[in-house]
Amino acid sequence: MVLGKRLRHLREKAGVSFEDAARAIEVTPLTVRRIEKAEVGLRIPYVRELLHTYGVPAAEVDDFLSLAREANQPGWWYKYRDVLPDWFSAYVSLESEASVIRLYEPHYVPGLLQTHDYAAALMRVGFPNETKEDIDRRVALRLKRQDLLAKPESPAIWAVLEETVLRRPVGGAEVMRAQIDRLNEALDLPKVRIQIIRLGTGAHPGAFGPFHYFRFGFSELPDVVYTESLAGAVYVDQPVDVVTYLEVLDRMSVQAEPVARTRAILGELRKEL
Incomplete structure (x- = not known):
């Protein structure tokens, strides 16, 4: 949820529409919305490409991807x-x-x-x-x-x-x-x-x-x-x-x-x- 909201903030700050973000990762705009709402998992290739599209510096991309990989791990209750x-x-x-x-x-x-x-x-x-x-x-x-x-x-x-x-x-x-x-x-x-x-x-x-x-x-x-x-x-x-x-x-x-x-x-x- 946290990372999804951060992705939304980065997209809006960069002035990128749902449609443009969707084209960057070859999905529908609905999928981008679901990523931002934490309704689907954070697929690392998608996240990496979105961050590049939003103009995020390389060092920050690596940090974000590390958090995304951690977020994708099952909780202890799994x-x-x-x-x-x-x-x-x-x-x-x-x-x-x-x-x-x-x-x-x-x-x-x-x-x-x-x-x-x-x-x-x-x-x-x-x-x-x-x-x-x-x-x-x-x-x-x-x-x-x-x-x-x-x-x-x-x-x-x-x-x-x-x-x-x-x-x-x-x-x-x-x-x-x-x-x-x-x-x-x-x-x-x-x-x-x-x-x-x-x-x-x-x-x-x-x-x-x-x-x-x-x-x-x-x-x-x-x-x-x-x-x-x-x-x-x-x-x-x-x-x-x-x-x-x-x-x-x-x-x-x-x-x-x-x-x-x-x-x-x-x-x-x-x-x-």
Whole structure:
């Protein structure tokens, strides 16, 4: 997406039309549009010729092509493609590149903060007809995503959870106690913030369903909001729509208990188990 937008910027700066760019690489103008929108892979011969057409200096061409080759490499999640729906692979990609992840979860602990046993219990309920091997693969993918938290360039994560998330028994009391302990450990990470909306808070503006907000360290990438359903997902990137979600997150964070209270609340809930 970043390189596609950079190609568009270079084309427009050079005053080259879609039709002229298409003639340079002997394709249709639609193909050039799709390259710029990251709807197709970056074929190196095409990219090289486009950069020459746009008058990019040779040294910069080499740097750009190196980035294009890197972008064409499958992500680490490719080996899990047998249990990774196409509509969710984009989520994993966004998650891996985000600098900020804010989210609202009314049902379950976010995947990045789940324990193995909690994740396995959810997978068994969500995919009752799958084999143990496939369930194990799904759990392995979810836990592999958590490697992100240990990286020096890990994103800032700000999660707003309903109290029901921690009261809903997933896998039994022992699994829930371990899951609450995991959340306490996550609070020790410098870039993780967790807030809890108590049951007595009442109505709030986000009570339509879970959603995740991503911000990136690239000016070419817009903020993106992810929402999920039983049959797929929607990725929202129009600024006017994204701002609506962001404002809701801000209002919910005010209604939720302060971050300083999270450990105490987790302790209270753990004692009840």
